Amino acid sequence: MTITLHHCISARSFRPLWMLEEIGLPYELRVWPFPPRVKDKRYFEHNALGTVPAFVDGALRMTESAAICQYLAQRHSPRALDVAPDEPAFGEYLNLLHFGEATLTFPQTLVLRYRRFEPDERKQPQVADDYATWFLARLRTLEPRLAANEWLCAGRFTAADVSVGYALVLAGYLDLADRFTPAVAAYGQRVQARAAYQRALAAQDRAAIEQGVPLTPAPLA
Ligand SMILES: N[C@@H](CCC(=O)N[C@@H](CS)C(=O)NCC(=O)O)C(=O)O
Secondary structure: OOEEEEEOOOOOOHHHHHHHHHHOOOEEEEEOOOOHHHHOHHHHHOOOOOOOOEEEEOOEEEOOHHHHHHHHHHHHOOOOOOOOOOOOOHHHHHHHHHHHHHHOOHHHHHHHHHHHHOOHHHOOHHHHHHHHHHHHHOOOOHHHHHHHOOOOEOOEOOHHHHHHHHHHHHHHHOOOHHHOOHHHHHHHHHHHOOHHHHHHHHHHHHHHHHOOOOOOOOOOO
């Protein structure tokens, strides 16, 4: 049974797309204009929340990007992209995997919304600046970890790197990457140099062109 991933260009659905490329699983990529709940209401048939990702694997439907990464890693990449419960880094891995979305991506969505996405009369520069600062402060635990290690945990690249790596890529879209500390900046370059990351970028562009969807990145509200 082929996996189907519903995606908007550069949105959080990029995390599972990147995972699928890391693992080398076959999948069907459906690209939607952003935000699908406004631009194409047929999307509600796939996810009643209107958000991407929506991930379909047989009878299973999932809508949380970090959870999908965890699912794919555990099911298809044991002890490689996944960290098993009997490995010393298991708890650290789960913490970092979820830190990428819950702690690092959430404040950035406020920056996007109030700096870029809202019409001028609703823009809130103070909110955007405060959440940008908050996001950057939340990177502080990564700096010593990445100064000492190539990847986040377990001595190898895992789904936690996909989760956190995407949050750093998103910061680049928001022009925040030039405020990264040195080890975080170098790690951001390392994750983006991965062949699977590059294949995922190419796959989203190819699918968008084939499906007639503009290549403009999602504002990620
Ligand atoms: N916590 C969810 C968030 C999903 C989410 O909010 N996705 C955004 C794009 S990055 C979206 O679809 N926004 C459109 C909307 O809210 O209508 C995840 O990690 O997948």
